[in-house]
Amino acid sequence: MDPILNPYTPGAGSPPPELAGRDAIREQVRIAIARIKTGRAAKSVLIVGLRGVGKTVLLDKMRLEAEASGAQTIRIEAPENRSLPALIAPQLRLALLRLSRVESAKDIAQRGLRALTGFAKGLKVKFNDIEVGFDFDPEPGLADNGDLEGDLAALLEQTGKAAQGAGTAVVMFIDELQYVPEEQLAALISALHRCSQAQLPITLVGAGLPQLRGRCGNAKSYAERLFDFPEIGPLAGPAAYQAIEKPALEEGVAYQPGAIDLILEKTHGYPYFLQEWGKHAWDVAAASPITIVDVETASIEAVAALDESFFRVRFDRLTPTEKKYLRAMAELGPGPHRSGDIAERLRRPVSGLAPIRNALINKGMVWSPSHGDTAFTVPLFDEFMHRIMPGNDWNTV
Structure with a gap:
């Protein structure tokens, strides 16, 4: 079939043709x-949610x-x-x-810009990567103390007041929040708490790996009362079918009975993988309907494409x-796995592996669903590890 008309969009953050199953959030x-x-x-x-569930797209x-x-939005x-x-x-x-271009908010927004100047200059020594244009001179005492928690609260408070004056809201959309250091995350949570107490129209919509909940709780104990933490995962049932079937039908292409079921079986319903399999099934099919044989052939190509991009880019880090x-984890299956079981596979004491586990958590490769458990953040990564490190040589001393 014509690859130019292929409706599927595998890619980091690429919007799918059909954003299925996310209406409630x-x-x-x-x-x-x-x-x-x-x-x-x-x-x-x-x-x-894990990698590949569509957090960035959403x-x-x-x-x-x-x-x-x-609403006024910012994207980070x-x-x-x-x-x-x-x-x-x-x-x-x-x-x-x-x-500041809204007449009713002009003066307040300009004071916010003065607060921003004080914020950047006050924290420049501690955070030397701050680069921002200055539109106004700082106002002494406004967000310029050099203390991140207090200064960020003052800056967001002034921004919220400007939004209030303009009759709107400021919404911060921040992706990959799990990478924000705990001290800085604590400052952000504290600033949002102050704005919430003042009933100012400024809020955060963020996304991150599952460990984000624990990081927020560690940063500020009241985080669970300030945030909702909806979890998104693989699509199931009608939503998964819709993600595959509807884009094709809109191009006049159908699937043979059983073909979509096979795609769901291969992908476990993860949105990124659905797009990858849909793309390759379309490309290998000669004509409508896309058959089970087409999906089988496409599966080989989809796995190869994932190995060279989605999986490999993480493996190479x-x-x-x-x-x-990670290969020891894969030997045990998809997971989650007890730390003791992983250590037993590696013939090492659990305490000796703690620094490696912590490094993998910091890199966003694994997370801890419960105390002592370790799980992959990347779906199907256990299968990839078997392919990239086959046999038993990986575990030789």
Whole structure:
């Protein structure tokens, strides 16, 4: 079939043709934003889930919906090597500049821009990666103490007041939140808490790996009362079928009975994998309907594509000892696995493996569903580890 008309979109953060199964979370965020606009209380929302479940896609979709409702939004992805102040300062500047063009919020927004100048200058020594334009001179004593927790609270408070003056809300969309260092995460939580207490229309919609819940709780004990933590996972039932079938039908292409079931079996319903299998099934099919044989052939190509991109890019970041640890996990199956069982496979004491496990958690490769358990954050990574490190040579002393 014509590859130009292929409707499927595998890729990091690429929006799928059909965002199936996520309506409840989208509605939750819509209501929260509408409530804070009117001065009513609403929790910030932090979406958690494994790699490949569509957190980034969902975050971007909700940001567009928030903007369509009239909210001011900022979009941040938190990498491992940048500070939160460096990421948030330029985006808050843009939001404040937009708010300053609203006559009813002009003076408050300009004070917010003065707060931003004080914030950046006060924290420049501690966070030397802060780079932001200065539109106004700082106001002495406003967000310029050099203390992240207090200064960020003052800056967000001023931003919230500007949004209030403009009759709107500021919504911060932050992806990969699990990479924000705990001290900086604590400052962000504290600042949002102060704004919530003041009933200011500023909120956070974030996304991260499952360990984000624990990191927030460790950073501030009241985080569980400030945030909702909806968890998203693989699609099941009608939503999974819809994600595969509807885009094809819109192009006049059908699936043979059983073909979609086979795709769901191969992908376990994970949205990223559904797009990968759909793309390859379309490309190998000669004509409609796409058959079970087409899906079988496509599965070989889809696995090869994942091995060279989705899986490989994560594998290549690992040290030899980290690879060996993950291969031991894979030997035990998909998981989660007890730390003692992994140590037994590696013929090492549990205490000696703790630094490796912690490094893998920090890299976002594994997480701990419960005390003493370790699980992959990347679905089907156990199968990949068997392919990339076959046999038993990996465990030789």
